[in-house]
Amino acid sequence: MADEPRDLPPVPPVVAAEQLATEGQVAIGTPPTGIPGQERSERVRRVIVYVLLFFVALLFFIPFFWSVTTSLKTLPESVGFDLLPDDPSIRAYSQAFSAYDFNRYFLNSVFLAALVTTSTLFLASLGGYAFARLKFPGREVLFMLVLGTLMIPNELRLVPVFQMLIDFPIVHVQLLGTYQGYFLINLVTATSLFLMRQYFLTIPKDYEEAAKLDGAGYFKTYWRVMLPLAGPALAAVTILTFQGTWNDFFWPLIIFLGDETKYTLPLGIFQFRTQFYTQWPELMAASVIAIVPIALIYVFFQRYFVAGVTAAGVKG
Amino acid sequence: VATSAKTRGTTLGRESVREASVGYAFVALPIASFLIFFMYPLGYAIYISFFEWGALGKIDSVGIGNYRDIFDDFLFGRALKNTLYYAAIVVPAQMALGLSLAVIVNQALRFRTFFRAAFYFPSVAGSIAITAVAAYILSADGILNAGISAVTGSEYNDPWFGQSDTALESIMALNVWTTSGTMMLFYLASLQSIPTDVYEAAAIDGAGSWRTFWKITFPLLKPGHFFVAVVSVIGALQVFDQAFFVSAGSGGPNYSTMTIVLYLYNTAIEGVRFGYASAIGIILFAIIFTLTLIQRLLFGRAEVA
Numbered sequence: 262m263a264d265e266p267r268d269l270p271p272v273p274p275v276v277a278a279e280q281l282a283t284e285g286q287v288a289i290g291t292p293p294t295g296i297p298g299q300e301r302s303e304r305v306r307r308v309i310v311y312v313l314l315f316f317v318a319l320l321f322f323i324p325f326f327w328s329v330t331t332s333l334k335t336l337p338e339s340v341g342f343d344l345l346p347d348d349p350s351i352r353a354y355s356q357a358f359s360a361y362d363f364n365r366y367f368l369n370s371v372f373l374a375a376l377v378t379t380s381t382l383f384l385a386s387l388g389g390y391a392f393a394r395l396k397f398p399g400r401e402v403l404f405m406l407v408l409g410t411l412m413i414p415n416e417l418r419l420v421p422v423f424q425m426l427i428d429f430p431i432v433h434v435q436l437l438g439t440y441q442g443y444f445l446i447n448l449v450t451a452t453s454l455f456l457m458r459q460y461f462l463t464i465p466k467d468y469e470e471a472a473k474l475d476g477a478g479y480f481k482t483y484w485r486v487m488l489p490l491a492g493p494a495l496a497a498v499t500i501l502t503f504q505g506t507w508n509d510f511f512w513p514l515i516i517f518l519g520d521e522t523k524y525t526l527p528l529g530i531f532q533f534r535t536q537f538y539t540q541w542p543e544l545m546a547a548s549v550i551a552i553v554p555i556a557l558i559y560v561f562f563q564r565y566f567v568a569g570v571t572a573a574g575v576k577g
Numbered sequence: 578v579a580t581s582a583k584t585r586g587t588t589l590g591r592e593s594v595r596e597a598s599v600g601y602a603f604v605a606l607p608i609a610s611f612l613i614f615f616m617y618p619l620g621y622a623i624y625i626s627f628f629e630w631g632a633l634g635k636i637d638s639v640g641i642g643n644y645r646d647i648f649d650d651f652l653f654g655r656a657l658k659n660t661l662y663y664a665a666i667v668v669p670a671q672m673a674l675g676l677s678l679a680v681i682v683n684q685a686l687r688f689r690t691f692f693r694a695a696f697y698f699p700s701v702a703g704s705i706a707i708t709a710v711a712a713y714i715l716s717a718d719g720i721l722n723a724g725i726s727a728v729t730g731s732e733y734n735d736p737w738f739g740q741s742d743t744a745l746e747s748i749m750a751l752n753v754w755t756t757s758g759t760m761m762l763f764y765l766a767s768l769q770s771i772p773t774d775v776y777e778a779a780a781i782d783g784a785g786s787w788r789t790f791w792k793i794t795f796p797l798l799k800p801g802h803f804f805v806a807v808v809s810v811i812g813a814l815q816v817f818d819q820a821f822f823v824s825a826g827s828g829g830p831n832y833s834t835m836t837i838v839l840y841l842y843n844t845a846i847e848g849v850r851f852g853y854a855s856a857i858g859i860i861l862f863a864i865i866f867t868l869t870l871i872q873r874l875l876f877g878r879a880e881v882a
Contacts, residue, residue, distance in 0.1 A: 311687070311688075314681065314686075314692055317696075318691070318692055318695035318696070321695050321696055321698060321699060321754075321758075322695060322698070324699075324707075324710050324711070324714060325698070325702070325710070327710070327713075327714065327720060328710040328713065331713065339713075340718040340719075384606050384607050384610075385607070387603045387604075388603055388604045388606075388607040388608075390603065391599070391600045391603035391604045392604065395596050395597070395599060395600035395603065396593065396596055396597065396600065397596065397597035397598075397600035397601055398597065400600065403604060403608055406608065406611060406612075406616070407607070407608075407611060409615075409616070410611045410615040410616070411869075412865070412866055412869050413615050413616075413618070413619055413862065414815060414858075414861065414862055414865055415815075416815065416817075416838050416841050416842075416858050416861055416862075417618065417619065417622050417855075417858040417859065417861065417862045418614065418615065418618040418619075418622075419841065419842065419845055419846075419854070419858065420618075420621075420622060420625070420845050420851045420854050420855050420858065421617065421618035421621040421622055421625075421855075422614060422618055423845065423846070424851065425613075425614075425618075445614075446614050448606065448607075448610045449606070449607045449610055451611065454607055479596070479599040479603075480599075483603075504701065507703065508702075508703030508704060508705070508706075510703070510704060510705050510818045510821075511817065511818070514821075515846065526703075526705075526706070527703055527704075527705035527706065528705075530705050530706060530709050531705055531821075531822055534709060534712065534822065534825075535825045539716065541713050541716075544709055544712075544713065545709075545710065545713060547706075547709070548706040548707075548709045548710050551702075551703055551705070551706035552702045552703065552706050552707070555701050555702060555703065556698070556701060556702070559694075559697075559698070559701045560694075563690075563694060566697070566701070567762060570700075570759060570762050570763075
């Protein structure tokens with residue numbers, strides 16, 4: 262996809278002209294090269310461009326850098342302009358973890374993100390395989406339904422889903438304030454299913470036919486043949502879903518507000534901010550705790566982020 | 578021969594029935610989930626938007642009363658104005674920044690992967706964690722004010738998120754910064770779909786890089802512009818997390834950070850006016866739906882993927 266460094270293919274006429282120019286057989290109309298100073302000014306220009314680029318990149322990083330250094334400061338230090346703490350300490354982290362329950366929020370975030378990612382991976386790939394390969398009446402209509410859900414914004418679902426979770430129709434169970442409620446409304450996303458289907462469509466059918474000749478059933482074909490071939494798509498879905506759940510604020514706010522034992526990191530950070538307005542080192546420590554896991558995943562699996570985001574773009 | 582053909586026919590028939598039932602089984606859970614948590618809510622929201630609807634259910638049938646009330650609702654007007662103002666600034670800024678970054682990392686640069694990673698990084702971090710960082714930097718005694726004080730020589734300590742004439746603008750700046758990396762990725766995909774021979778032609782004609790960009794690249798990016806614009810507008814219309822965080826849900830100070838979705842949330846969860854909140858949701862949905870539809874009709878879905 263778009264993430265591998267792509268060397269521009271050599272342009273034959275230009276290459277030829279350059280060769281001619283450097284080898285001395287200057288063709289008529291070819292601008293002469295080797296004007297004194299030109300090479301140097303070109304080099305200077307490149308250096309300026311790189312310096313500018315690093316400066317812009319730095320601007321993108323500085324806020325994060327500052328949040329990390331502040332989390333290692335004391336409160337009086339945190340209000341100054343000093344970048345680095347005089348006496349760095351992890352006091353804010355131990356405070357966040359022991360006094361303010363951020364360990365609980367962290368575990369809740371890990372638990373929910375892992376759960377939702379697992380179910381999304383399984384259901385999206387299974388459904389994607391069926392939509393890509395199996396023939397059944399109404400398949401196109403059902404797939405249109407999948408795509409249709411992409412157009413329904415969260416805000417519109419707020420009231421109906423909220424009411425459903427308070428008193429689930431027919432079975433009359435209250436799911437508001439429970440992990441189950443959050444899990445249930447996030448079983449699988451249309452984006453992931455769409456992404457998996459598109460990927461399965463690009464896999465040659467020969468593999469399945471070989472499996473079929475060996476007498477493998479549909480589930481075995483999916484599990485043993487298709488899944489191992491779908492690595493990049495599965496990675497993209499994993500990252501997209503994990504990141505989405507980890508960073509989600511809207512649904513945890515609606516489902517868990519008021520019950521601190523269920524708070525995820527974003528909700529914990531919000532509550533901390535409203536209660537302890539300017540405890541900056543602790544607030545920054547909490548933010549760092551929320552950002553670092555995703556940042557690490559990003560550093561190691563960058564190319565799948567690109568694939569996932571570009572595919573999720575169809576969501577709009 | 579006849580018997581064997583007949584047996585073959587029935588096994589084939591049985592096989593396709595089996596295939597179909599396996600197919601239904603495999604898509605059953607996703608489809609059920611989409612029906613229950615997306616399609617049913619859509620129908621339900623449309624239905625109750627014609628009622629005055631409270632915590633215990635139906636109170637009164639009001640027809641299009643909710644929709645009519647919305648247009649006389651001072652707070653909704655304020656939320657709509659704020660949201661449109663927000664979109665009018667954020668969308669062009671995001672597009673311009675996203676395109677600039679994409680053009681930069683699309684060059685044959687050293688450290689290209691590093692630059693792309695750096696520019697995309699803010700898009701990876703969660704909205705709440707990043708807004709907390711911004712709340713620190715933009716606080717009354719934060720670094721930004723310290724910097725301004727140092728440069729101007731006079732003490733400056735206004736809380737950027739805490740006063741009504743800078744709160745929304747600060748959220749705009751924050752979100753332009755955090756989402757420009759995503760826009761960059763979309764533009765990058767679009768840039769790389771431009772065939773290289775048009776650049777070759779331009780190079781032969783002796784066009785400089787600035788001219789090549791404005792005369793060739795920019796017009797050829799038209800589908801990309803449209804795609805990014807729609808994604809950006811839809812995102813801007815749904816702004817919620819940052820406004821909720823900085824105002825602790827109130828939309829303050831003085832309603833300066835009240836957005837449509839924040840108002841919808843407050844109407845539904847705090848006010849328990851489910852019918853009215855649903856009507857607001859339907860209006861927002863209608864706008865987003867129209868935008869998405871235009872995008873799909875004009876460009877199809879393969880445009881960026």
